[in-house]
Amino acid sequence: xxxxxxRLGFLVISMTLILxxxxxxxxxxxxxxEVRDYTPEVDDDxxxxxGYGHYLPAREFMDKKDLEExxxxxxxxxxxxxxxYSDVEFKIDKPxxxxxxxxxxxxxxxxxxxxxxxxxxxxxxKKGLKNVIKCTYSEKCxxxxxxxxxxxGKIFSEIxxxxxxxxxxxxxxxxxxxxxxPIKVIFKGKPLSSTHxxxxxxxxxxxxxxxxxxxxxxxxxxxxxxxxxxxxxxxTTYHIYAYPNPKECDQYKLTSSLTFEIR
Numbered sequence: 001x002x003x004x005x006x007r008l009g010f011l012v013i014s015m016t017l018i019l020x021x022x023x024x025x026x027x028x029x030x031x032x033x034e035v036r037d038y039t040p041e042v043d044d045d046x047x048x049x050x051g052y053g054h055y056l057p058a059r060e061f062m063d064k065k066d067l068e069e070x071x072x073x074x075x076x077x078x079x080x081x082x083x084x085y086s087d088v089e090f091k092i093d094k095p096x097x098x099x100x101x102x103x104x105x106x107x108x109x110x111x112x113x114x115x116x117x118x119x120x121x122x123x124x125x126k127k128g129l130k131n132v133i134k135c136t137y138s139e140k141c142x143x144x145x146x147x148x149x150x151x152x153g154k155i156f157s158e159i160x161x162x163x164x165x166x167x168x169x170x171x172x173x174x175x176x177x178x179x180x181x182p183i184k185v186i187f188k189g190k191p192l193s194s195t196h197x198x199x200x201x202x203x204x205x206x207x208x209x210x211x212x213x214x215x216x217x218x219x220x221x222x223x224x225x226x227x228x229x230x231x232x233x234x235x236t237t238y239h240i241y242a243y244p245n246p247k248e249c250d251q252y253k254l255t256s257s258l259t260f261e262i263r
Contacts, residue, residue, distance in 0.1 A: 029053050031062060031257060032234050033104055033144035038261035039173070042099055042149050046072070047091040050106055050142065054208045056200055056234055061088040062108065070106040072146075074098070075153035099149030101156050101173060108140040112249060125248045135249035139163060145260040147173040163188055164239050164254035166197075169222070172233070172260040179262075180224045184217075185237050187254075191221025195237055199225045201262075202232040227262045234259050 034057065035048040050067070051058025064070075064084050072080040072092060080102070081093035096102070114121045117131040126135045141162040151173025159167065169182040185192045199213040217223045225235060236257040243249040 029060075030236055030255065031106075031108055031140040031142050032056075032058075032236065033106060033142045033257075033259050034058055035104065035144050035146055035259065038145070038232060038259075039147050039263065040096070042097060043095045044148070045091055045095055046102070046104075046146055046148075047089065048104060048144065049088050049090070055206065056204075057202055062106075063087050064090075066109055068107045068109045071104075073103045073105070073155055073158065075100045075102070075155050077155060077158060096148045100147070100152035101171060102146045102148060103155045103158060104144040104146060105160050105162075106142045107162065110137060110139040112137050114249075126250075127248060134251070135243070136251050136253050137243060137249055138253050138255075140255045140257075141165065142257045142259075144258070145172055147171075147261075159186070159189070161189075162256060164192070164237070164256040166235055166237060166256050166258040168258065168260075172227075172262060175227055175262055177227055177230045177262060179227050181227060182222060182224050183235065183258075184221045185223070185256075186221060187239055191217075191219075192239060193217055193219045193221055195221075195239055197223045197225070197235065197237045199233060199235045201229050201234070203229070230262045232259065232261050 029052050032051045033048055034051045050062035052062045053060040064087055072082055074080055082090050083093055084090050111123055112125050114124050114126055114135040115133040116129055126132045145156050151171045156171050157167050165186050167184045172181055185195055195217050197215050198211040200211040204212040212228055213225055215223045238255045240251050240253050243251050
């Protein structure tokens with residue numbers, strides 16, 4: 001009986017996570033940083049794009065005109081110059097000269113998306129629209145960890161001030177296949193409990209909205225993700241809360257992602 005109850009409890013938790021993933025993925029594109037080489041040598045260029053959609057690797061990419069900010073931090077927290085060499089591709093101004101860990105960060109411009117019986121209205125609130133089903137104000141942020149030469153420093157866990165943020169509590173560059181990566185999810189600087197966290201790696205699946213791992217944060221906002229395979233990983237989470245003026249919009253939806261490589 002105890003064994004049955006344990007299995008039933010596991011099934012309920014699993015179904016809750018699956019339903020959470022389905023609700024999240026069915027209504028929005030994810031945003032994440034895709035770096036050409038997460039473990040470059042010193043003097044190598046760092047080039048990257050912003051994946052946008054439902055597949056890993058990305059099939060769509062965020063245009064630079066839709067970005068609010070994008071930058072790289074070195075081990076001391078100083079910004080490294082970057083430039084775009086197409087509408088969707090970016091690179092550092094100069095090759096890196098120091099070994100260690102670097103952090104790339106990007107934030108998409110926020111905006112309203114209102115669903116009506118006739119479809120979605122991008123950039124519009126509920127005001128002046130008929131047959132509104134739901135209005136969402138969306139914000140998306142992304143980070144990527146790059147280790148030049150070898151991992152080093154604490155910049156990987158730097159709090160950047162995004163409203164929703166994933167903080168690795170260990171340097172992924174020091175982990176191997178089979179290890180657990182502890183992370184903390186923070187919302188406006190405070191731990192976010194009982195929130196869904198999803199993770200996958202390149203090569204796990206080519207199907208839409210498919211993740212290799214799903215879990216929820218503890219009351220301290222912490223979750224542990226098993227590194228099932230070496231390679232490039234993506235971790236993502238989201239948080240929905242009420243918009244202050246329901247006549248204008250219904251909810252905020254924040255999404256955050258983190259990419260890195262396990263060797």
